[in-house]
Amino acid sequence: MEDDNALAEALALALGGLGHDVRVAASGEQALGLMSDDAATDVVLLDVMLPGIDGFEVCRRIRAASTVPLILLTARGDPVDVVVGLEHGADDYVVKPTEPRVLDARMKAVLRRSAPSPAGSRPGMRFGSLEIDPLAMTVTRNGEELQLTATELRLLLEFADHPGQVLSRQVLLKQVWDYGYVGDSRMVDAAVARLRAKIEEDPAHPVLLRTVRGLGYRWERP
Numbered sequence: 001m002e003d004d005n006a007l008a009e010a011l012a013l014a015l016g017g018l019g020h021d022v023r024v025a026a027s028g029e030q031a032l033g034l035m036s037d038d039a040a041t042d043v044v045l046l047d048v049m050l051p052g053i054d055g056f057e058v059c060r061r062i063r064a065a066s067t068v069p070l071i072l073l074t075a076r077g078d079p080v081d082v083v084v085g086l087e088h089g090a091d092d093y094v095v096k097p098t099e100p101r102v103l104d105a106r107m108k109a110v111l112r113r114s115a116p117s118p119a120g121s122r123p124g125m126r127f128g129s130l131e132i133d134p135l136a137m138t139v140t141r142n143g144e145e146l147q148l149t150a151t152e153l154r155l156l157l158e159f160a161d162h163p164g165q166v167l168s169r170q171v172l173l174k175q176v177w178d179y180g181y182v183g184d185s186r187m188v189d190a191a192v193a194r195l196r197a198k199i200e201e202d203p204a205h206p207v208l209l210r211t212v213r214g215l216g217y218r219w220e221r222p
Helices: 005-017 028-036 055-065 079-087 100-114 150-160 169-176 185-199
Strands: 044-047 070-074 092-095 125-127 130-133 138-141 209-212 216-219
Touching (some): 005 100, 044 055
Antiparallel strands (some): 209 216
16 A cells, blocks of 8 residues: 555565565555455555545554554654554554565564464463453453454563563563564554553553653553
8 A cells, every 4th residue: 555656566566576465555545445355454554645545544444443463654754643653553664765675574573463372371361350361362351352453462461471560662662563673662652552542441540551751661460
């Protein structure tokens, strides 16, 4: 889903050569149409500058209906644009121009987050009204299943596996996003905000997932 048709076709060809089956949309409307058909989509690469319905709105609509992994692909370097995209539910972002192998690595990383945990690796966990089943990759609150993206679920599991410990943004980038280098901590903050909105009874006054100013975040046992 790219705003430059020639670049989109070249990128699709390169990613195809790396083993991906790629479908291309030239506008926001086409992108939403592809997402609404019956073909399975494993990951979405979404350009912010799509003609018609822009990438931010496409991102918001996709996220409202699906937890499919979503990576923003954009030439914009404006920090506000990055934050808006992440707040709309993107799992990651890449600034153009970039190499197809970089995109391939990011796509594989986000898909790894969608993979079920190895059998027997983690027992179920309960924190007040919140229940986490790592094997089934499900989370319920007050008996109702929550729709978490793969990134949000991995982030939740990382916190739940380390109750009472302060986890820095860089540690979370490494453990959840598979970043072996200094990454963008705004991705962590945006994902935490989305996660709180789903798991906390009152996201404005979180009880489970607390901010430790200047250090990171801490998971509390209720």
